[in-house]
Amino acid sequence: KNQVEQSPQSLIILEGKNCTLQCNYTVSPFSNLRWYKQDTGRGPVSLTIMTFSENTKSNGRYTATLDADTKQSSLHITASQLSDSASYICVVSVSNYQLIWGAGTKLIIKP
Amino acid sequence: DTAVSQTPKYLVTQMGNDKSIKCEQNLGHDTMYWYKQDSKKFLKIMFSYNNKELIINETVPNRFSPKSPDKAHLNLHINSLELGDSAVYFCASSVGSPNEKLFFGSGTQLSVL
Numbered sequence: 001k002n003q004v005e006q007s008p009q010s011l012i013i014l015e016g017k018n019c020t021l022q023c024n025y026t027v028s029p030f031s032n033l034r035w036y037k038q039d040t041g042r043g044p045v046s047l048t049i050m051t052f053s054e055n056t057k058s059n060g061r062y063t064a065t066l067d068a069d070t071k072q073s074s075l076h077i078t079a080s081q082l083s084d085s086a087s088y089i090c091v092v093s094v095s096n097y098q099l100i101w102g103a104g105t106k107l108i109i110k111p
Numbered sequence: 112d113t114a115v116s117q118t119p120k121y122l123v124t125q126m127g128n129d130k131s132i133k134c135e136q137n138l139g140h141d142t143m144y145w146y147k148q149d150s151k152k153f154l155k156i157m158f159s160y161n162n163k164e165l166i167i168n169e170t171v172p173n174r175f176s177p178k179s180p181d182k183a184h185l186n187l188h189i190n191s192l193e194l195g196d197s198a199v200y201f202c203a204s205s206v207g208s209p210n211e212k213l214f215f216g217s218g219t220q221l222s223v224l
Contacts, residue, residue, distance in 0.1 A: 043201050043215025093210045101154045
C-alpha cells in the first residue's frame with residue numbers, strides 16, 4: 001500500500017535552533033517528493049522538490065535530503081525563525097496523476 | 112495579485128442546505144483541483160480538471176459536483192450538506208499534471224451545523 005509517514009507529529013523548539021523533520025515512504029513507482037509548508041489558515045506552499053537522482057537540495061535555510069534506497073527524506077531547518085512555525089507536509093508522487101500526502105509535522109518556534 | 116483565489120473564506124450553514132465555493136486562478140495553468148483537509152489535517156484530492164475536462168474523480172459523494180466554465184475557474188457545489196462535510200476545502204492549480212508544483216488558495220472553512 002502506498003503510504004507516507006512523517007515524524008515527529010509535532011515539535012517545539014526555541015528560536016535560533018536547528019531541527020530536522022522526517023518523511024518515510026512506501027511508494028512505488030516513485031516519481032518525485034515535495035515538501036510543502038502550510039501556515040495556519042493558509043494553503044500549502046511548495047518548498048522544494050526531490051527527484052530520484054537528487055540527494056540534497058537547499059532553499060535558503062531549508063535543506064531537503066532524499067535517500068531513495070531507504071525511502072527516506074528529511075527537511076532540515078537552520079537557525080529557526082518565528083515565521084517557520086507551520087505544518088510541513090511531505091508529498092510523494094506515484095505517477096503523473098497520483099500524489100500520496102503525509103499528515104504533516106506541526107512545528108512551533110518559541111521566542 | 113492573488114494567484115489562486117477562492118471564496119468565501121468562511122461558510123457556516125445548516126444541514127440540508129446547498130452551497131457553492133468559487134475558485135479562480137490567474138496563473139494560466141491548465142489543471143485545477145479541489146482538496147479536502149479534515150480535522151486530522153490530511154489533504155485528500157477530490158477532483159481535478161485539465162482544460163475544463165475532468166481527469167481525477169476520487170470517491171466523493173455525488174452531492175459534490177465540480178463545475179469548470181473555463182480553465183481559469185473551478186467551482187464546487189455541494190448539495191444536501193451533512194455534518195461530516197465540515198472541513199477546510201482548498202482549491203489548487205498546476206501547469207500540467209499533479210506531478211508538478213501545486214499552487215493553493217487560502218482555503219474555505221465550511222462548518223455545517
